[in-house]
Structure formats: structure tokens, C-alpha cells
Amino acid sequence: MTLNEIKDIIQAEVLTCNSDMNMAVDKGCSSDLMSDVLAFSKPGALLITGLINETVIRTAEVANVKAIIFVRGKRPNSKAVTLAEEKKIPLLATNLPMFEACGRLYERGLRGSPNNVK
Helix, strand or coil, X not given: CEHHHHHHHCCCEECCCCCCCCCECXXXXXXXXXXXXXXXXXXXXXXXXXXXXXXXXHHHHHXXXXXXXXXXXXXXXXXXHHHHHHHCCCEEECCCCHHHHHHHHHHCCCXXXXXXXX
């Protein structure tokens, strides 16, 4: 599915300029613990989180996350948005709670990528 489809499914707002909304995303992860993102996310995943600081952007870069969705109506500050634009990591925001955002995306076919899958 594309970021544009994801945006529509969870009624999100795009926060970054020049975001590739046609980017394909086939897996996702959700966490507010960036140590879990580093330990368990797979390269190319979509990150769904309620954390809104610059650490999230830096963690996404290290973990090779394709895009970030902020939930619960949270919005990052301008420094985080600028950093994401520099790193070419699209940022989206939704008012949905994390559970519902994940549920809607799962229902439409987005899957996680567990570490024990061979």
C-alpha cells in the first residue's frame, strides 16, 4: 500500500514537505519505546508512535524506517519536522489512538514483521 492510501485510511495529515506519497509500504511497527524500534523493527517499515521529539527521527534513520505516523493528535515541533525533511523521512499525524490506527491499517492489509519469521 502507498503512503497516500495509509493517509486516507487513518485520516492523517502530512507534516513534511516534498513527501513521496506514492512510496510503497508493506510492513509496520508501533511503539513508544525507541529501544524496541531499534531491536524489533524491520528495514523499510512504517513506524506508528506517540513520541514526538527529534529522537524519534534519529531512531527512524538508524532503523531504516520509511515513514512515521504520530497518533493521538500529537504533532512534533518544527525542529523534528525539519530534521525529518533533511533525512527524507515523511511524517504524518492522525487524531486516532495507536490501537485504532494499527487496527485500521492491519484490516487493510498492512502487516508487522516479527523477528522470528523465517
